[in-house]
Amino acid sequence: MTNELLQTIFSRRSIxxxxxxxxxxxxxxxxxxxxxxxxxASNIKPWHFVVVTERETLDALADAHPHGKMLSQATLCIAxxxxxxxxxxxxxxxSAATENLLVAAAALNLGAVWxxxxxxxxxxxxxxxxxxxxxxxxxxxxxxxxxxAEEKEPRTQYDEARVHxxxx
Amino acid sequence: MTNELLQTIFSRRSIxxxxxxxxxxxxxxxxxxxxxxxxxASNIKPWHFVVVTERETLDALADAHPHGKMLSQATLCIAxxxxxxxxxxxxxxxSAATENLLVAAAALNLGAVWxxxxxxxxxxxxxxxxxxxxxxxxxxxxxxxxxxAEEKEPRTQYDEARVHxxxx
Numbered sequence: 001m002t003n004e005l006l007q008t009i010f011s012r013r014s015i016x017x018x019x020x021x022x023x024x025x026x027x028x029x030x031x032x033x034x035x036x037x038x039x040x041a042s043n044i045k046p047w048h049f050v051v052v053t054e055r056e057t058l059d060a061l062a063d064a065h066p067h068g069k070m071l072s073q074a075t076l077c078i079a080x081x082x083x084x085x086x087x088x089x090x091x092x093x094x095s096a097a098t099e100n101l102l103v104a105a106a107a108l109n110l111g112a113v114w115x116x117x118x119x120x121x122x123x124x125x126x127x128x129x130x131x132x133x134x135x136x137x138x139x140x141x142x143x144x145x146x147x148x149a150e151e152k153e154p155r156t157q158y159d160e161a162r163v164h165x166x167x168x
Numbered sequence: 169m170t171n172e173l174l175q176t177i178f179s180r181r182s183i184x185x186x187x188x189x190x191x192x193x194x195x196x197x198x199x200x201x202x203x204x205x206x207x208x209a210s211n212i213k214p215w216h217f218v219v220v221t222e223r224e225t226l227d228a229l230a231d232a233h234p235h236g237k238m239l240s241q242a243t244l245c246i247a248x249x250x251x252x253x254x255x256x257x258x259x260x261x262x263s264a265a266t267e268n269l270l271v272a273a274a275a276l277n278l279g280a281v282w283x284x285x286x287x288x289x290x291x292x293x294x295x296x297x298x299x300x301x302x303x304x305x306x307x308x309x310x311x312x313x314x315x316x317a318e319e320k321e322p323r324t325q326y327d328e329a330r331v332h333x334x335x336x
Contacts, residue, residue: 005176005275009202009268032331033324034177038267041284045325050332057335089284092308095263096282099206100177102264103271107173114264116209116257132336140260156201157213163200164218167225168300 008107010154015111016070018146022053023076027108031078031145034104038097041089047097050079050131050139057130061142064126068115068142076145079117079131082138091118094140101143111148117141176275178322183279184238186314190221191244195276199246199313202272206265209257215265218247218299218307225298229310232294236283236310244313247285247299250306259286262308269311279316285309 032049040046052058053076062071071077080098082090098114105112117123118140127139200217208214220226221244230239239245248266250258266282273280285291286308295307 005173006198006202006272008173008176009272009275010205012205012207014207030174033326034174036326036330037178037180037324039180039182039270039282043325045327045330048330048332048336050336052334054334088287091259092263092266092284092286095260096267096270098260099264099267100271102207103268104174104177107177114207116260118260119256130335131332134336137336156205157211158201158204159213162204162213162216164216164299166220166222167298168216168218168302168305 007154009103010156012103012106013152014113015148015150015152016113017148017150018073018075018111019149021147023110023145027110028076030108031101031104035097035101038093038100040093041087044087046083046086046090047094048081048083048137050081050133052077060130064130065115065123065142070113071144074144074146078143078145079127080140080143081133082140083136084138085136090138091140098141098143105145110145112143112145115142115144175322177271178324180271180274181320182281183316183318183320184281185316185318186241186243186279187317189315191278191313195278196244198276199269199272203265203269206261206268208261209255212255214251214254214258215262216249216251216305218249218301220245228298232298233283233291233310238281239312242312242314246311246313247295248308248311249301250308252306253304259308266309266311273313278313280311280313283310283312
């Protein structure tokens with residue numbers, strides 16, 4: 001069983017091709033519950049999630065993000081946002097929540113890919129504009145999600161050179 | 169099966185009490201493989217991992233970190249570090265790797281807790297000093313790990329108020 005559980009972590013790959021089948025409401029709920037099961041500094045939970053399933057909005061994001069073409073095929077996008085006024089750790093906390101969401105997507109046999117937004121000003125600007133996000137809130141990323149139309153093998157990218165034992 | 173896989177995400181809780189049983193080399197390897205299965209911007213993988221099992225070093229970290237007392241019981245600490253020269257997304261990438269490590273710990277029936285280091289200068293300083301980390305490398309956190317001596321229920325902290333549908 002343990003190996004099975006771990007396998008989900010390794011099966012999370014960046015999936016950029018999707019079928020037209022929508023992501024169910026139940027799956028969207030599970031993705032959000034997984035994201036909000038992440039730890040956060042002092043349990044402040046400085047996160048917000050903008051859930052987009054409208055074709056027009058998905059297409060606008062696809063046009064605006066330089067690596068976001070796949071959003072024109074995706075049936076779901078979740079923008080993970082942080083509130084920097086709440087915590088200096090917002091970027092770390094929201095990234096942990098994002099990774100939970102991505103692993104949960106793999107567990108649900110969905111495909112997803114993380115598109116970076118913060119700290120690039122141009123990407124922050126169009127994300128705020130298209131999604132109506134307030135000036136005080138920092139959009140961290142756009143997660144493009146759908147039922148996968150491509151397959152990738154589970155993997156680690158383990159590199160012993162990045163491991164330092166007993167100290168650097 | 170899917171529910172079982174997801175359950176691991178919800179069973180990851182902050183565990184601060186440990187038995188004296190060491191974490192096996194095989195489990196340490198799995199934790200590192202899980203961490204390095206995380207996505208990173210442009211697949212740059214701007215991370216390093218300092219693995220500490222020496223009692224003296226664990227105790228030094230326990231003394232230095234204001235919330236790190238549990239490290240004096242922990243049999244393992246992994247400091248996740250980033251290389252800011254490699255990627256402006258290093259903090260996000262290393263946080264995703266950390267969350268993978270924490271979920272893998274839960275899957276292995278280990279207990280772990282994330283102790284924040286970056287961006288607090290004083291914590292960065294003592295972490296660099298105790299672990300011999302170069303000036304160009306940013307220690308993001310200390311992950312305290314051991315065999316759990318406390319139990320916590322799986323949970324989400326789902327909050328509908330943090331969900332914005334169709335736009336903010």
